[in-house]
Amino acid sequence: MFDKLELDDNLVRACRELGFKNPTSIQEMVLPPAMEGKDILASAPTGTGKTAAFLLPALQFMLDFPRREPGSCRVLILTPTRELALQIYEQAQALSRFTHFNCGVITGGINYGTDKDTLSQNLDILVATPGRLFEHIENETFDCRDIEILVLDEADRMLDMGFSSIVNQIAAEARWRKQTFLFSATLEGPGIARFARDILKDPVQVEANPSRREQGKIMQWMHLCDDAAHKFALLEHILKNQVQTAIVFVKTRDRLMQLKQQLDSAQIPCCWLQGEMPQDKRIDALVRFKSGAVKVLIATDVAARGIDIPDVSHVINYDLPRTADVYVHRIGRTGRAGKKGIAISLVEAHDYKMLGRIERYSGELIKKRVIDELRPKHKAPSLAKKKKKAAAKKGKSTVKKSATKRASKSA
Structure with missing residues (x-):
């Protein structure tokens, strides 16, 4: 129970109203x-209560040490991403609902006038993307001197996106x-x-292995596709017969718009999420999907991390990703917080090399399934035959090189 963690009654009450019965392992x-x-250095799989794990102690700190005068x-x-910033902001508001704390969020893609209104408040918690916040620091429209707790969420993703220098500079500005x-x-x-060496001081390192209750179960399978028409x-x-709600992943924005048009023609309502999309449209797409107004969300990999949408029944890899780790992040959008989920990959012949990498990376075999009326006409490429051919080719090449060397010596 949360009350055993010495949390304030108002925080325990908020947890209870959000349906949090017992703390997760990371919490x-x-x-x-x-x-x-x-200081905390923590790792935990997505969907295991990570956000509350850093919000609750931050809120408790502010309750234990109230602000003496207005400030930043x-x-x-x-x-790292706008969507994740908005989700954390929403959960901060929900967990602080029975306190007097003010929460704000600023991200790229939002009008600077909106930022000004947010930053002019007597804020207690600010959720921000690094790039936009650093612009405010440089323009002296945000002051870091009142920051008492700094939280870096999805730090590995921030590194991947090239934010390490900016994050280090923000940490330096908040050195008090x-x-x-x-x-x-x-x-x-x-x-x-x-990152940890530069930013943390004698941290407690935590690596949570969630219980079965928290892990949930993601069933994974694939369908072999003959061509683009068969795949669609x-x-x-x-989508018409198996799905309650689904996120469909594609590789590029062009593929996304093409698939959207095909789904429109098939009279399957959908919304979409991609990079360089106006923030109001991003928010609208997520609201429509979360509310159940549409059951299909098409997304590029901008949405593969951090988005926490409860009760997504299916993740469908319409295009396999470019790397195996992205596959793991994609399918993590389903089967969250102990619930079951399904991940389906639609695989063409040219995808088989990536499929092998994914299986090696995840340590799981992705089994084939068929739909009777849509059985593939072609068999899956035989990886064993390919390996034999490659070995034979390598052997011939070695023999040829040896013969060449012998010929040159005898000459």
């Missing part, structure tokens, strides 16, 4: 040292802070180690 591991004032924000949360929390999907790699026919059948 149990983070809250005690965080509430003792320690006390808790700054940096996150008392605590720093760094959360990442993985703690592996030199980038995160360098499979998607149409799945």
